[in-house]
Amino acid sequence: EVQLVESGGGLVQPGRSLKLSCVASGFTFSNYGMNWIRQAPGKGLEWVAYISSGSSYIYYAETVKGRFTISRDNAKNTLYLQMTSLRSEDTALYYCARHDNNYEYWGQGVMVTVSS
Amino acid sequence: DIQMTQSPASLSASLEEIVTITCQASQDIGNYLSWYQQKPGKSPQLLIHSATSLADGVPSRFSGSRSGTQYSLKINRLQVEDTGIYYCLQHYSAPLTFGSGTKLEIK
Numbered sequence: 416e417v418q419l420v421e422s423g424g425g426l427v428q429p430g431r432s433l434k435l436s437c438v439a440s441g442f443t444f445s446n447y448g449m450n451w452i453r454q455a456p457g458k459g460l461e462w463v464a465y466i467s468s469g470s471s472y473i474y475y476a477e478t479v480k481g482r483f484t485i486s487r488d489n490a491k492n493t494l495y496l497q498m499t500s501l502r503s504e505d506t507a508l509y510y511c512a513r514h515d516n517n518y519e520y521w522g523q524g525v526m527v528t529v530s531s
Numbered sequence: 532d533i534q535m536t537q538s539p540a541s542l543s544a545s546l547e548e549i550v551t552i553t554c555q556a557s558q559d560i561g562n563y564l565s566w567y568q569q570k571p572g573k574s575p576q577l578l579i580h581s582a583t584s585l586a587d588g589v590p591s592r593f594s595g596s597r598s599g600t601q602y603s604l605k606i607n608r609l610q611v612e613d614t615g616i617y618y619c620l621q622h623y624s625a626p627l628t629f630g631s632g633t634k635l636e637i638k
Contacts, residue, residue: 450627460575460618462627474625510574517580518565518622524574 417441419511419522426528427501437494437511437522445489448472448514451496452521453507461507464496465514479505501529533557533621537630545638548609554619554630556600563623566595566604570615578617579604611637 423435437449451463464485465474473485484497494511508524534557544550554564562582567575577586579595582602592607606613614637619630 452627459632460620460629462625462629465625465627476626514622517577517586518620519577519580519586521574 417513417520419513419520421509421511421522421525424509424525424527426530428531429502429529431501432497432499433501433527434498435496435509435525435527437496439492439494439511439513442513444487444492445469449485449487449494450512450514451483451485451494452510452512453505454510454524455504455507458507463509466494498527501527503529505529532626533560533624533628535619535621535628535630537619537633539633540631541634541636543636543638544609546609546611550606550609550635552604552617552619552633552635554602554621556602556621559600560621560623562597563621564595564597564602565620565622566593566602567618567620568613568615569618575618606635609637613637 418440419437421437427433448467450465453463454460463476463479466485466487482500486495506529508526510524511522513520536555538553564582566579568578569575578589578593582597583595594605596603617633621628
């Protein structure tokens with residue numbers, strides 16, 4: 416069974432940093448690209464970042480470019496999102512999702528709240 | 532960036548009714564289109580992938596279709612459990628883009 420479990424969220428002050436993790440199981444993690452997708456409270460879904468299976472290709476949404484860094488450790492089956500210079504508008508539930516033809520597999524999400 | 536224009540924003544329909552939600556892509560995305568249902572406090576659940584293919588375990592009353600760059604999700608014989616917010620997603624190219632969502636309620 417494919418599982419994606421996010422962690423690392425919490426309450427953080429504006430301007431500070433936070434690092435999210437997503438541990439994958441039930442599939443060969445190193446074979447798949449991965450994404451971070453977020454959802455602000457009461458709002459729609461917004462793609463944040465993508466990393467290819469071997470980390471050769473990385474893309475970011477314009478809203479986070481230069482502040483967020485996506486990375487992965489295939490030996491640990493783990494995806495990361497390093498978030499710096501956080502803003503109130505980054506407050507959201509952050510999901511990791513596997514890149515494939517279907518985009519079926521998402522984690523349960525981890526909440527990040529940016530507030531003083 | 533590819534824009535996904537989803538309509539309607541909200542929908543109220545009766546049990547057993549047929550409802551249709553559409554997403555218009557701003558350019559060709561082929562069949563790289565998925566539909567999701569999201570319930571409060573839950574992750575989006577895949578309904579349709581590749582524009583027209585029913586995801587595993589999804590009731591057959593859900594179906595997807597494509598006409599050019601317009602994609603539709605149809606729900607036949609609406610059931611109480613179909614309430615929620617529906618989103619389309621294009622994953623043809625980065626940045627991935629979602630429709631703005633359709634909130635479906637039962638009258």
